[in-house]
Amino acid sequence: MDAGHTPHCRHLRSLLDLSSEEARALINRAIELKRMQRAGEDHRTLAGKALGMIFEKSSTRTRVSFETGMFQLGGHALFLSPRDTQLGRGEPIEDSARVLSRMVDGIMIRTFDQETVERFAAYSSVPVINALTDRFHPCQLLADLQTFTEHRGDIRGKRVAWIGDGNNMCHSFINAARLFDFELRIACPEGYAPDGAIYAAASDRCTIVHDPAAAAEDADLIATDVWASMGQEEEQAHRQALFAPFQVDDAVMARAAKDALFMHCLPAHRGEEVSASVIDGPQSVVWDEAENRLHAQKALLEFLLKPAA
Incomplete structure (x- = not known):
């Protein structure tokens, strides 16, 4: 059974593993699960299921x-770090995938290299979820889209501004523009543009500019991220000087639509990528956005792990 690949299994390696219809259905289900949780309604749809x-x-x-989500859905989650598993001692990814997927019902991976997730998925007999790589952060985008939908309705045809590094979050916003049919303007310093192939596939919906004010013009949503992600700390000083003009402050927000929302995937550095007046201001929905990681991921877990009726 597991000598080779198991291509029949559904995974979330990037948002593009979903169709537009599936992605929209996930957002709607996330909103419903959030309502059920708050109303105290039983929604243990994954009883007896385990997530590694x-x-x-x-x-x-x-x-x-993820851990709380599995608990609320009636399942169980196991925390595995390289420090206390064979993964940290050089066991091949393919072997870990084969073994783990015989013991759990789904696997979530938060790692550096996208190739790790791709290889794990190729050899896993259960769904694999990308919970962040240096290339993509699809789970965050599901939470972001849920948040926008709750506050403003359908994002189709809206204008979104991404301001900052052309990083994994930017790549996922590009993929989301394709799936959810919105316009994306990307403002990044020269040399920090998103991956060319990822951008090219969505160039009918995306524009790269190098001016935050131009990107923010009439935007319905403005999003940003830290200037130096995990693993880039040694670049911090260089990046701070280069990215300083790309801070999302009141002047940038003033260029956006009057009812524009501000999002940040957190953790945030006030006074760097965003001013305190913006992230703590009335247009910021970062706390709803953070909470919605729980609800959006529950919808995703249910979608991937729930046994067929």
């Missing part, structure tokens, strides 16, 4: 949201 959670990158929101 592999963390090669540290986490707050990802671990708590």
